[in-house]
Each structure stands twice: as C-alpha cells, then as structure tokens.
Amino acid sequence: MALDALDRFLAVGERWGAPFVQLTTRANLQVRALPDPVPDEAVAAVMATGWFPSASHERARNILRDPLASHLQPVVDALDETLCATPELASLPGRFLFLVTDASGVALDQPWDLAWRRMADGSGQVLARGPQGVFCRPCAPVRAPEVLTGLAARFLGIRVERQWNVRDLGPDSDFFSELTATTISPAEPLRPGPVAGSDALIAGLPLGLLDRTALDALRAVTDQVTLTPWRSLLVPGGAAHTEALTAAGLSTAPAQVWSHLSACTGAPWCANGQADVMGLARESARLVQREGRALARNVHLVACERRCGAQDGELVLLSPTDVTDAVGVADALTEGHR
Ligand code: SF4
Known part of the structure; x- marks a missing residue:
C-alpha cells in the first residue's frame, strides 16, 4: 500500500475524527470517531483514495494475502476481479475471509473461510475451514479465482440464518462433499523484527495505531508498505532503520512489550x-x-x-x-x- 494512500486516510481522521488510522486483525484500516452521519466531504475524501472500486461488493472484498508472498498478488487481483464480477457474491457476510498463501503456511493461523495455497512444486490447492477441520482439493493457480468464488457461491446457496462462515455449517453439510479432509500446519505469526533473507522489517503498530509521527518516520524509509493481520507493517528496507522507527513509536523486536x-x-x-x-x-x-x-x-x-x-x-x-x-x-x- 502506498504511504500516500495511508496519508489520505489519516488526514480524514485528523480532520473529522480520531487523529490516527487503526489497523485491524484482518489487515483492514479503520478511521475512528467520525460524526454520525459522516459528512459528505469526509465520504468524498475517503472515496478519493481509490481504495473502493466496487460500491456493491465493498463488504465482500475480504482477501488476505501472505504479506511475504508478493509474487501471489496476481492471484489476489484476479480473485478480486472475479468476486466483483459475480453479482450474488455481493451478499457474502462481511466476516467471510479469503486467504491466498503459499507452501510456507504464513497466515494460515488466521480465521479464513476459503484459501488458495501455492505449493512448492508450483501446483495449488483450495482449502475450506469446516466446523471440525480443514478440507482441500487440488486447484491449479489459473483456476483459483473461479474455484474460490464458486465455493463462496455454494456457501451462500447452502447457509441458513446466522451462518456467517464456512465453519458455521454443520459437519455433514453438502458443502464439503467434493472436498477431502486434510491437516495443515500454519506458520508462526510474523513477529516484529528484521525479515530473514531480506532488507525488510516487520514493524508493529502499538495498539494497531498509525499516527502522523509514525507515518513521517516510515516516509524516510520507503513509499510502500504491506499491511499484516498482526497489527504490523512489512517495511521494505526497514531493517537498516530500526532505531529511527523505534524512536517513532513502532515496535521493532519480538521482546518489546507492544509485541x-x-x-x-x-x-x-x-x-x-x-x-x-x-x-x-x-x-x-x-x-x-x-x-x-x-x-x-x-x-x-x-x-x-x-x-x-x-x-x-x-x-x-x-x-x-x-x-x-x-x-x-x-x-x-x-x-x-x-
Ligand atoms: S470491543 Fe471495544 S472496539 Fe469493539 S465494540 Fe466493544 S468497546 Fe468498541
């Protein structure tokens, strides 16, 4: 995400609400304490960020990617496009979460409903999190958007009231009939600190809050960051700037209290x-x-x-x-x- 876009969200909070943006455990951003009703000018400022391409599907576009797997972004983009082009998926519950990850299993610890995982040999598999375990089926990368959205539509066709997630379906639900039970080994959450084998840094946001001081410190290092579901940012080039980022209030080591x-x-x-x-x-x-x-x-x-x-x-x-x-x-x- 470009820091310029983060800056624009922060500016909305500074003018109309709380002087920070908050990163959620779904790697979403929240601008808090806006007046009710939200002023038209504030809505226009948020829309001007360009982060809301589909008015009808905005609440359904919940796609999480392993923050370290930037090579999987084309799969995310294709899934987003297919999702937004499927009218019935606009009614997916806001709690429904897609995940795109790889063989490392990063972010498999998150509460996803459907995931696509690229395996080490270049093949792929779709995963579904049921009430009593995980199910899978093989799925080539090129078919991931179609298969994931197909399963999401199937979930919508089967679910009854108050079933918000795939894990809310009964264990004998038809939803799982074409899938095979499997086990997964989620990787450990990404903790604050340098990323092995790269110049990047995982920088934790105390309380998930990004304020002007932290943003200015990040601007001295990079113009792009990746949001993570662990209330932190992946900062390219950040490993060489831990002192300055720590001084700006970011958490840069696993032993720090804000971790x-x-x-x-x-x-x-x-x-x-x-x-x-x-x-x-x-x-x-x-x-x-x-x-x-x-x-x-x-x-x-x-x-x-x-x-x-x-x-x-x-x-x-x-x-x-x-x-x-x-x-x-x-x-x-x-x-x-x-
Ligand atoms: S848990 Fe906290 S953030 Fe959530 S509704 Fe209650 S007070 Fe608000």
Missing part, C-alpha cells in the same frame, strides 16, 4: 466502550518497561463484550470487569497474573 499487548478501540473513540483500554494499555506498557519485567503471554484488552480484535492464544481481559488498572494489566502480561 505482546493490544487493545480494542474502547472509550472515548468507540461508542460501546466502557473503559479507555488504549490508555490503560499505554500505562501498563510504561510500567512493564520501567520495571524491566519479563513478558509471559499475549494480552488483549477489550472494553465491551463484543471483544473486537481478540485472537486465538491471547488472554482477553474485559475492562472494567476483569481488570481496572495498569498494575492488573502488567501482572497479566508478566508472571504476576492475579
């Missing part, structure tokens, strides 16, 4: 928020850093029962029910969980 701590938007930027969980996270991060405490687990703070952004393997704490102060969060992050 283990996250929060939903919460109050005051989300109307449902019962607590300022981002403020609580910042305070607890300062406490952990000041005391040099060893990090023991990943913690995600949420400010209401919707639990936005929670991922598998994290300790999710609701504030103010589970945790009320920075000491409690710091204890949860380190060995002293109460």
Whole structure:
C-alpha cells in the first residue's frame, strides 16, 4: 500500500475524527470517531483514495494475502476481479475471509473461510475451514479465482440464518462433499523484527495505531508498505532503520512489550466502550518497561463484550470487569497474573 494512500486516510481522521488510522486483525484500516452521519466531504475524501472500486461488493472484498508472498498478488487481483464480477457474491457476510498463501503456511493461523495455497512444486490447492477441520482439493493457480468464488457461491446457496462462515455449517453439510479432509500446519505469526533473507522489517503498530509521527518516520524509509493481520507493517528496507522507527513509536523486536499487548478501540473513540483500554494499555506498557519485567503471554484488552480484535492464544481481559488498572494489566502480561 502506498504511504500516500495511508496519508489520505489519516488526514480524514485528523480532520473529522480520531487523529490516527487503526489497523485491524484482518489487515483492514479503520478511521475512528467520525460524526454520525459522516459528512459528505469526509465520504468524498475517503472515496478519493481509490481504495473502493466496487460500491456493491465493498463488504465482500475480504482477501488476505501472505504479506511475504508478493509474487501471489496476481492471484489476489484476479480473485478480486472475479468476486466483483459475480453479482450474488455481493451478499457474502462481511466476516467471510479469503486467504491466498503459499507452501510456507504464513497466515494460515488466521480465521479464513476459503484459501488458495501455492505449493512448492508450483501446483495449488483450495482449502475450506469446516466446523471440525480443514478440507482441500487440488486447484491449479489459473483456476483459483473461479474455484474460490464458486465455493463462496455454494456457501451462500447452502447457509441458513446466522451462518456467517464456512465453519458455521454443520459437519455433514453438502458443502464439503467434493472436498477431502486434510491437516495443515500454519506458520508462526510474523513477529516484529528484521525479515530473514531480506532488507525488510516487520514493524508493529502499538495498539494497531498509525499516527502522523509514525507515518513521517516510515516516509524516510520507503513509499510502500504491506499491511499484516498482526497489527504490523512489512517495511521494505526497514531493517537498516530500526532505531529511527523505534524512536517513532513502532515496535521493532519480538521482546518489546507492544509485541505482546493490544487493545480494542474502547472509550472515548468507540461508542460501546466502557473503559479507555488504549490508555490503560499505554500505562501498563510504561510500567512493564520501567520495571524491566519479563513478558509471559499475549494480552488483549477489550472494553465491551463484543471483544473486537481478540485472537486465538491471547488472554482477553474485559475492562472494567476483569481488570481496572495498569498494575492488573502488567501482572497479566508478566508472571504476576492475579
Ligand atoms: S470491543 Fe466493544 S468497546 Fe471495544 S472496539 Fe469493539 S465494540 Fe468498541
């Protein structure tokens, strides 16, 4: 993604809402705290970014790619084009997620519904995540868009009310009848730090937030970044600039507190928020850093029962029910969980 486009989203937030853009765990960008109704001028500014090519299919264009596999972008582009050209797929639930990855298995840990995976020998396979496991069938690269969109249409034809994802279908659903049960081995999430064998850096965004300071620091390094589903950016050439990027507030090493701590938007930027969980996270991060405490687990703070952004393997704490102060969060992050 061009930093110029990120800048334009940030400018919308700075003028009409929160002075940051927020990266979600689906590698989407959110501009928060816009007035309701959103001013026409703000809508026009967002549309002018060029990131919304299909008014009818905007909520269905949820395609995640392994951030390290830029060679698979043509498959993503072809899938996006086929998706947008299929009218019935406009009604795919917003939670439905496509993944394009390769033999490394990067991003297979994410909550995708349908995936296409390029194998080491150049062949490919389609994967579907069912309620009790993963199913597959061979699929050549050139057929991936057609097969994935065909399966998505099949899901729409079979699903009943409140079935938002393929995993919501029953285990005996016809959907899986032409697929074979398989097992997968997802790669570890990409952690902040240099990318082996390249000059790139995974730079974590504390709380998933990108503000003007961070954007200016990135501009000194590159004009393009790739968004990841781990609240981070792949920064080409970034490995030689870790000091400057760290100084700008980005997380550049796996042992840093922001590689283990996250929060939903919460109050005051989300109307449902019962607590300022981002403020609580910042305070607890300062406490952990000041005391040099060893990090023991990943913690995600949420400010209401919707639990936005929670991922598998994290300790999710609701504030103010589970945790009320920075000491409690710091204890949860380190060995002293109460
Ligand atoms: S979990 Fe609740 S408070 Fe937090 S962002 Fe989601 S809706 Fe808002």
